Amino acid sequence: MRPILLSGHERALTQVKYNRDGDLIFSVSKDQQICVWFAHNGERLGTYHGHVGAIWTIDIDPTSTIMASGSADNTIRLWDIKTGKNLKTWEFPTAVKRVEFNEDGTKLLGVTEKRMGHLGTIVVLDIKVDVEAEQSDEKALTIVCDESKATVAGWSYLSKFIIAGHEDGSVSQYDAKSGDLLYNIAIHELDCPITDLQWSQDRTYFITASKDKSAKLVTAKDLEILKTYVSDTPLNSATITPKKDFVILGGGQAAMDVTRTSARQGKFEARFYHKIFEDEIGRVRGHFGPLNTVAAEPTGKGYCSGGEDGYVRVHQFDKGYFDFMYEVERERQNRLNQQQQSTA
Amino acid sequence: MAAQAKHDWADDEDLDETTQTTADLPPPQKINNKDGSTTIIEYRLNDNGQKVKTTRRIRFITHREVVNPRVAERKSWSKFGLSAKDGNGPAPDTTSVGENIIFKPSVNWRKDAKDEGKDPNAQAMKDKLKDKKVKCRICNGEHFTARCPYKDTMAPIGEAGAAADVAAGMGDDGAGEAAGVGAAGAGKKGSYVPPALRGNRAGGAAGESMGGSKYGERDDLATLRVTNVSEMAEEGELRDMFERFGRVTRVFLAKDRDTGLAKGFAFISFADRSDAVKACQKMDGWGFKHLILRVEFAKKTA
Numbered sequence: 001m002r003p004i005l006l007s008g009h010e011r012a013l014t015q016v017k018y019n020r021d022g023d024l025i026f027s028v029s030k031d032q033q034i035c036v037w038f039a040h041n042g043e044r045l046g047t048y049h050g051h052v053g054a055i056w057t058i059d060i061d062p063t064s065t066i067m068a069s070g071s072a073d074n075t076i077r078l079w080d081i082k083t084g085k086n087l088k089t090w091e092f093p094t095a096v097k098r099v100e101f102n103e104d105g106t107k108l109l110g111v112t113e114k115r116m117g118h119l120g121t122i123v124v125l126d127i128k129v130d131v132e133a134e135q136s137d138e139k140a141l142t143i144v145c146d147e148s149k150a151t152v153a154g155w156s157y158l159s160k161f162i163i164a165g166h167e168d169g170s171v172s173q174y175d176a177k178s179g180d181l182l183y184n185i186a187i188h189e190l191d192c193p194i195t196d197l198q199w200s201q202d203r204t205y206f207i208t209a210s211k212d213k214s215a216k217l218v219t220a221k222d223l224e225i226l227k228t229y230v231s232d233t234p235l236n237s238a239t240i241t242p243k244k245d246f247v248i249l250g251g252g253q254a255a256m257d258v259t260r261t262s263a264r265q266g267k268f269e270a271r272f273y274h275k276i277f278e279d280e281i282g283r284v285r286g287h288f289g290p291l292n293t294v295a296a297e298p299t300g301k302g303y304c305s306g307g308e309d310g311y312v313r314v315h316q317f318d319k320g321y322f323d324f325m326y327e328v329e330r331e332r333q334n335r336l337n338q339q340q341q342s343t344a
Numbered sequence: 345m346a347a348q349a350k351h352d353w354a355d356d357e358d359l360d361e362t363t364q365t366t367a368d369l370p371p372p373q374k375i376n377n378k379d380g381s382t383t384i385i386e387y388r389l390n391d392n393g394q395k396v397k398t399t400r401r402i403r404f405i406t407h408r409e410v411v412n413p414r415v416a417e418r419k420s421w422s423k424f425g426l427s428a429k430d431g432n433g434p435a436p437d438t439t440s441v442g443e444n445i446i447f448k449p450s451v452n453w454r455k456d457a458k459d460e461g462k463d464p465n466a467q468a469m470k471d472k473l474k475d476k477k478v479k480c481r482i483c484n485g486e487h488f489t490a491r492c493p494y495k496d497t498m499a500p501i502g503e504a505g506a507a508a509d510v511a512a513g514m515g516d517d518g519a520g521e522a523a524g525v526g527a528a529g530a531g532k533k534g535s536y537v538p539p540a541l542r543g544n545r546a547g548g549a550a551g552e553s554m555g556g557s558k559y560g561e562r563d564d565l566a567t568l569r570v571t572n573v574s575e576m577a578e579e580g581e582l583r584d585m586f587e588r589f590g591r592v593t594r595v596f597l598a599k600d601r602d603t604g605l606a607k608g609f610a611f612i613s614f615a616d617r618s619d620a621v622k623a624c625q626k627m628d629g630w631g632f633k634h635l636i637l638r639v640e641f642a643k644k645t646a
Contacts, residue, residue, distance in 0.1 A: 002444050007440065008426075021414055033425075044434075045421060046425040064414070272449060281449040315447075317447075
């Protein structure tokens with residue numbers, strides 16, 4: 001496969017995201033602008049201007065009409081995807097580290113940083129998925145994380161729970177309506193922050209990435225750890241690929257830690273693991289800095305990664321990727337084929 | 345170089361002539377074939393003024409792709425922000441295509457990746473050894489001398505014949521030569537010789553794996569020190585370069601343990617000192633992989 005390199009940013013990427021149909025890629029970085037690209041050829045559709053701080057996070061509503069971004073300038077902004085217009089700005093006392101729409105795009109959660117005497121919070125905003133509509137100023141819900149600040153958060157299936165990943169390596173489950181804490185379970189090593197949390201397509205389970213060099217697949221309903229993927233480098237991001245049962249992990253030695261470690265090679269590769277067998281099945285080289293974010297295309301045909309080096313690399317998988325099967329998977333497939341033939 | 349030097353501004357006038365002569369060429373032809381393809385025949389003049397006929401057969405295939413209407417609609421959106429002035433298609437300043445990456449998931453990808461790295465060398469070695477039989481020069485068994493169970497208790501058999509046997513056994517002419525010379529001095533056959541005194545013999549074969557410096561000195565008289573060697577250099581390349589001057593008994597290229605890249609210096613031992621002198625003269629200042637080699641005689645280690 002020949003990756004497409006997108007070089008629209010001047011600083012490290014913080015998040016890349018596909019829209020639901022997989023034809024647009026949104027990328028945000030610390031250089032205060034948002035870029036949107038066509039996934040099939042890497043053409044830049046436009047840029048969104050307004051933020052005056054590093055942008056940490058972005059999310060797109062399911063209909064690809066509006067988009068939300070959270071930034072270190074203490075705002076969440078809502079944008080019209082088509083024209084690049086800033087529709088609404090919410091101010092917060094601290095930086096916003098993560099935003100996410102729920103499944104139907106009617107609610108938006110934002111994770112705010114703990115800083116300057118303010119505790120970390122998760123806020124929920126009501127959203128009208130319409131470019132013309134007046135958005136409400138009021139927060140529908142505020143969850144205060146008094147024990148360990150939340151670093152990432154997301155909506156579970158049916159917007160039933162809000163799942164948050166914390167700085168101390170635990171995940172919590174909150175009731176999405178009342179904001180009550182239901183569970184808090186330490187799944188990663190203590191004080192290794194959870195750096196990413198991405199959902200499966202049906203949002204019944206999610207994958208977390210942590211600085212403790214592992215990624216875990218966890219159920220949304222009771223926070224049960226299903227699988228663990230162990231790597232040899234601190235992880236910044238993890239995603240679940242549709243269509244094939246793989247997960248992609250991204251990470252690498254952070255630039256500030258390089259001098260403190262003996263490893264000369266930075267391990268700046270996207271790692272592919274088999275979702276079920278937990279084996280590492282391959283790596284994709286390319287970035288010359290740690291991978292800060294990876295995103296799988298919702299149709300399963302490719303993935304893209306954003307690195308500390310300021311590049312987004314968009315990959316379309318080859319046939320070999322789709323053909324890969326474990327021996328047991330192949331046997332099962334053969335059996336199914338035979339059964340089909342015998343019934344036909 | 346000579347051809348370039350000859351080039352003269354006066355020659356440039358010829359170009360005008362050739363452009364004139366293109367008018368004499370037959371016009372391009374287009375033939376529609378029965379099977380739906382088109383044959384295009386074009387004529388042009390190459391750099392030497394010769395007529396070149398290019399025949400191309402082209403078939404146009406309409407590839408239909410079903411796209412989600414929402415996606416299709418978005419493709420027609422007009423650009424905005426910093427991209428507002430960009431034309432259709434990817435702009436070269438923001439979008440480029442990377443080099444091809446071969447990504448094939450595999451359960452034992454780690455092993456595969458390693459094999460791939462080793463492969464060219466391993467294959468070459470295999471070819472070299474194809475018609476050679478492994479033969480121990482101590483007991484004539486089918487194993488390497490270094491692996492011989494009698495290695496420490498017996499001296500090599502047949503002093504004169506040993507050199508030839510060893511050459512076959514090691515698949516490495518140079519090592520055989522050195523070992524052969526050493527065997528002559530090894531003393532009475534069968535009698536026990538402490539390893540420390542067997543040093544000379546060990547120089548080529550067993551000594552290499554045991555760290556030659558401990559067991560007797562190498563013949564530094566015919567050893568060259570090569571510095572300013574490219575990182576990308578391989579031992580085989582150096583051997584090829586230096587073998588032109590005579591039999592090379594040993595090539596040692598210092599490599600980084602972690603990265604596997606060369607550290608920039610190498611030692612080349614010749615069987616014959618006169619060859620080494622010749623090589624030293626010829627190869628000093630030789631350009632190799634973007635760097636200029638410095639070759640000198642190795643100094644004896646203290």
